[in-house]
Amino acid sequence: MFDQKDGALAELVRKRYQSFDTEIGAQIEAGKADFDLLAKKVKEWGEPKVASAKQELAEMIFQSAM
Structure with a gap:
């Protein structure tokens, strides 16, 4: 179903925490x-x-990688 190499989980994490990359997030x-x-x-x-x-x-995604 999901291949861990396709980066789907990493992309979900990146999107979830993208506000950390803003100016206020960095502060x-x-x-x-x-x-x-x-x-x-x-x-x-x-x-x-x-x-x-x-x-x-x-x-x-996590379960399918196990």
């Missing part, structure tokens, strides 16, 4: 974003839209 990971900055960004951007993590698909 958070580096410990340089404090709560004041985050509160300001929340007010500026509004409520975030949470995309599906596609948990079931990731599990199917």
